[in-house]
Amino acid sequence: SAAARRPWRLFGAMCLLRLPRITQPLEKEEEEVSALMEQIELEKSHYSDYEIRKLEEEEQLKRRKESLYDEDEAHGKTVIMAQDLEEKWEQKFLRFKAAPRITDADKSNDRTSLNRKLDSNLMLLVKQKIGNQELWLLPQVEWQPGETLRSTAERAMAMFLGDHIQAKVLGNAPYGIYKYKFPRAIRTEDNMGAKVFFFKAFLQSSDLSQAELKADYLWVTKKELGDYLKPEYLKKVNRFLLD
C-alpha cells in the first residue's frame, strides 16, 4: 500500500543530570514541625551519662565552696572536668568552617558552571542547528541503523562533552518521546518528520575538564528550562523530570 511505513527519522537525545549536592532548605511548616518535635523530645528525654557527670561535678564545686571537707576526695578523682571538655569542644567547633551553600557561581548567575544551585538538579542544554534554525536542545544525534537508541544517546553525549565522561545511563528504556513533522517545504515521501527519544543519565564526577566541542552549552534547572526550550518540546521534557 502507499503509506506502508511512515518514514520518521529517529534521534536519540541525552538528558544529563547533575544530582543535587545539598539538601533543599525546609519549608516554613516543616521547620515549625521539626522545632516542635525537638522540643517534645527534649522534654521527654532522660539525662545522658555526660549530663549526669556534669551535674555531679557542679554539685561538688558548690560543696567545695561552702565547706572544706571535700579536699581529700577531689584530688583522687577526675583530672578533667566536664566543663573543660565542653569548652574544648566549643573551641573546636568555632574553628570549623562549613563550605558555603550559595557559591560564587550563584551570585554571578553564571549558567555555564556546574557549581551553581547545589540543591537542585542541573541539566545540560546545547545549542544545535536543525534545519535553518539554531535551537537550544538537549544534545541529540541521529540514529543509525544497527545501533541501539541508548548508544545513540551516549554518542550524543560523547560528541558534546568528550569521550571520558563518568555518567551512568539509567536503563535501556527511553524516558520520553517528542515527535514533530517537518515543515511542508522540506517534507518528502521519505522524510515526514522526526522522533526524538530521551534518555536520562546521572553525572558521576563533577569535574568537566575536557574541552567542550560546541561553545554554547548551559546547565539549567527545571524552572529555567522554560527560558530556553520551545513550548511543545518543553511539555514533553517536563513529563519525565522529577523535582
Add this chain to the structure above:
Amino acid sequence: DALLGCHRSYRSRPTHGIGKFKYLLPKEVPKTRREKVQMKEISAGTEYQYGDVNIQMTSYDLCLVEHFAQYVHRLCNRLSIWVNESYAMPTKTNEVLFLEEKGSKMQLDAVLTTHQRVVQIRGLSSTFAPILLEIIQSSQPEGVHLLVKQHTEADFKSRLKSRPELEELRAQMS
C-alpha cells in the same frame, strides 16, 4: 445464672477432657531451621525482571536510617513492588581516639555507631527500576549512604552467626 451453674468437668467427672480434639489432628513435624536462599528469576525478552534486589542504607544516625528505611518500604508498597524482607544488620561501634600532644598527652574519645538497614525487593521490572532508583536517590537524607545490589548467598550468610564450637567439633570429626 449460666456462670453460677456451669459444671467444671473435673478429673473425677466422667466428662473430663470432653473438649479435647488435638489428638484427632495429624501430627505436625517441627520445621527445620535452615531457610532456602536462591530465588533468581530472569525471564529474557522485553520483560526483563530482576531477581532479589537489596537496598542497603548505612549511616551514623539511627533515627535517620530507620525513618528512611520505613519510607523506602512504604514507597515500594505504594508502587506495588513485592518486598521480601526488611531487616537490620548488626551495628558496628568505632572508637575514635585523638592523641593531642600539647605538653601533656590528651586522649579525646568519640564513640561512633554505624547502623545498616536492608530492604529486599523482588520482581522489579527493568522499565521501572531506573525510575525507582531516581526517586530514592533524590530523596536521600544527608549522611545516609545508599547501596543497591543483587542479593547473593554471601549476603545471606553474613546475617548468620558462625558457631566456633560447632566448627571445631566438625574439624575434629573429619
